[in-house]
Amino acid sequence: MPLKRRGPLQLAQREVDEIKKQVESLVKDVESQVGSTEDTFRRCQELQMSAEKMVKTIKKLTKADELAPVGNYDQRKQEEERRLQNIMERLNTLSLQLSPPGPSATAGDVSREDSVDEDDDEDNSDDDSDEDEKKAVKPPPQSDSRIYTALSDFKGEQEGDLSVRRGEVLRVIRKSADGWWLAQDTKGNRGVVPKTFLKIGSGLDDEDSEDEDEDDEDEESEEEEDQDSAELTNDRDKQSASHSNWSTVRKALTEIDATDVLSAMGAIPSGFRPSTLNKLLVEEGVTYRGSHYIQPELSQSQLSFKDLFLDADTGRVRARQVQTCVCFTLWSCRMIPTPGVGVQVLSRHVRLCAFDGTQVLSNIHTVRAAYNPKSPKTWSFSPRMTGILPTLMDGDCFLRCNSTSPDFGILFELGVTFIRISTGERGDLSCGWAFLKLTDDTGNSLSNRTYELPVNGGTPYERDVALEASATRGSPASVFQQMLQARRHPKLIVKLKSVNSRTRTQLSILPDTLLHCLSCVHLLALHRQLLADTLLMDRPTMQNADLICSPILSTFPVLLEQTDLLDALRSAWLDAESNMSRAQKRDLSYLKQEFGKVYMSSVYFLLHSPSLPGHRWADPASEEQRARVIYATLEALKHNQHTTGQSGGPEIFADPAHTHLAFDVAELTFDLLRVAR
Structure with a gap:
């Protein structure tokens, strides 16, 4: 019987085991003082290099590389990364213990660093390593550009x-x-x-x-x-x-x-850190964006869909119940430290996602806070204003997720986007984080009420890091002092709530994992219905993966990243609904037809308008200019609709009064193989 072939992850596990054995052998030799210090130090450096290479190898592994399905793949991969991290920390301690003391050793270490860099550039050849070690005792050349x-x-x-x-x-x-x-x-x-x-x-x-x-x-x-x-x-x-x-x-x-x-x-208070969730959004592409999570998810065989089905009797998307479906409201944040002088804050916001203590399980959604200079340590959400409340500032959210982890909950990261006045550099900081576990100790869901969550300093992977405002000296003596001290602690106030039956029905047809604003549920539900019609009814066969001509499906996900355009669609659709009768609002085929017209005559036109500046996060000048262009364009298109009595017709794209970018096949076609999860 032939031997069973091992997958890349299993081979990596074996290599980590081998490195661990070599480290344990090295530790024993150090404790028993076997061999010279130079030889032991060289072995320690070689193991450090092997461990670093192994970390890079494991990070590149994907589930698709495996020869056969592997259960809990992500968890196993993370366990190996943690094992390697522990091994590297142990090797760093040994390296510190074995390195020669004194200023002369420091110069030698600097030269040895240069030799290690050259060694890496020459594929770690043994001959080069020997030459570099001979050069390590020499001081750095005075002609060095450093x-x-x-x-x-x-x-x-x-x-x-x-x-x-x-x-x-x-x-x-x-x-x-x-x-x-x-x-x-x-x-x-x-x-x-x-x-x-x-x-x-x-x-x-x-x-x-x-x-x-x-x-x-x-x-x-x-x-x-x-x-x-x-x-x-x-x-x-x-x-x-x-x-x-x-x-x-x-x-x-x-x-x-x-x-x-x-x-x-001293311009940044203690407990502040570089934003963890912003780093994921920037470095991981679309992996943690809402535009990725609203796309259909393929089944394990990749020949059908895992979360998208039609009800044969009604023609509507079949409802799907998930492990967790909660609606909540961000109320306010209190006693949040403020950055010091030298920086200008461009945005105060909360980034939130599903979290189980080790990894992010959903898209990362952002809600911007309203700021009052008279109360700089208090953040509020969902301010009252005329017209519709922008999605970016709406604290009413929902979360759908199928995680069964006992530590599952919602992670809230309070953050600021700033610019350094002297240099013009931009950056994103975490002002602390809070976590709302969605089950109690017995595993039951939390009741609908208001929760005051303590805001911790550091990152979600650090513990017992206090923010500047929560630092206290000694213990309070009286109950009154304890109450005063509790009021000084940073807190995030969140309220779990219930919604009406119509909203619950719309939520049930959305993807199994999604976190977004409640005010956009009806638009997300209509997009989901159009997606099901196109993929499950209009395709010649279920195995057909040709490009599909659908401007709405190809461009709608962009709106989840450019929320001002999503607000423009909400406003246009609200105007259209106000002119519908009750019977028309209950007619799904009529709603889909009208939604297509409204979309093409508002958002689709704006997306490809040459006068609309590119979207940039936390850029006040760009945001104001985009708002003016969006408002003016919608008013012009609305006037054109009233004049001609038609909406969404192709004539608006040929009207010389309304300029439009040249058409591209990418904006007109939906590529299932490229976007499906």
Whole structure:
């Protein structure tokens, strides 16, 4: 009987097991002092490199690579990543223990970092490693482009600054766009120094050419910066205890730049972190966006759909019950610390998603908070205003999800998008997070009432990190003091609520996993019905995967990312519904026909209008200009409809009074194979 072939994940598990055995053997040799320190240190470095390569290999694995179906694939993959993380932490501790002490060792370590970088560039050949180790005892060459000289004295004023004297030679490790560079002096001390205090080279001659040198510095290749970043990552655990004041800043040096410096300057309160959910939205493409989750999901065989079916008797989408379907309202946030001077806040918002303590289980939805300068630590949602409330500011939301995890709930990440006034850099910060577990200790669903959730500092993967506003000294003596202290703690107020039967029916035909605004449920339901008609009734066969001519299906998902256009569709559809009779509102075929006309004569036209600026998050100027264009275009199209008595006709696209971008096949066709989940 032939041996069973192992899949990539199982092979990776075996390699992790092998690395773990080698690490345990290395630890025993260190404890029993077997072999020389240099040999042991070399083995530790080799295992570190193997572990890092393994991490990259596992991150690239996907479920589609497996030879056969694997149960709990994502969970198993995460377990292997956690095992490797523990192994790497253990190796870093060993590396710190085995590295030679003293300033001379620091210089040697710096040179060894250079040798490791060269070793990586040459595919880790053994010959090159030997040559690099011989060079490790030599000081860095003075002609190195990373060697700089201090032009004048600089005394560090904040935690993380490096004090230098005129003429002192420094080695620049990391260059940031904000002008604060991470450098290391000859004694091994590290910190940030303004680039204006530095001159390339090891001498103070030719000071007149300083400007030219700085121009050359800015034009250095990205490859060198990547090498510097890798050196910092490999060396960050080898610093002595005397440099612990830098530990709060160096942790994220390879990830962000503006946030590090602002933290060191005290412009960001303690407990603030780079936004975890924003990072997922930016780096993972459409994986965590609502436009991805409203697309149909294929079954395991990929020959049919998993969550989209038609009722043969009524022709409507068949309702599907899921494990969790809740509706809730964001009320307010209290006692939220505010960023300090030097930054301008562009947006205060809450990003929310389904979460089980380890991973995000749904799309990430954003609700912007209303801000009153008279009460800067209080955020409110769903402000009263004339007309329809924008989707972006609507705190009434729903969540559908099929997770059976006992720790399942809703994760709320309070965030701000800011711009640094001095440099113009933009960034996203997390001001804390809260979690609402949707079941009690016995596994029953929570009752519909208001919940006050404590806001924690740090990230959702950190515990016991307090925000600046919640830091207290000592324990309160009296009950009255305890009440006053409780009022100072940051809180998020959320209310679980019920909805009417019509909304419940519309929710039941939506995808099994989706988190969005309640005011858009009727539009999402109509889109779902059109999707089912096109895919389940109009295709020649269920195996046919040709491009489908449907401008609505191809462009509607974009509206979930550009909510101002979704509001435009809500407004246009509200006007259309106001002119319908009760019988027409109950006629599904009539509703679908009218929805198509309204969509084509409003949102579809706007999507391809040359006068509409591109969508950009938290850009007040762009948002105001888009609002003016949307309002003016809708009014012009509405006037054209009243004049001609028709809506959604092709004549509006040929009217010289209404310019339109050239047609593209992508905006007219729905590609099932590309968008299906």
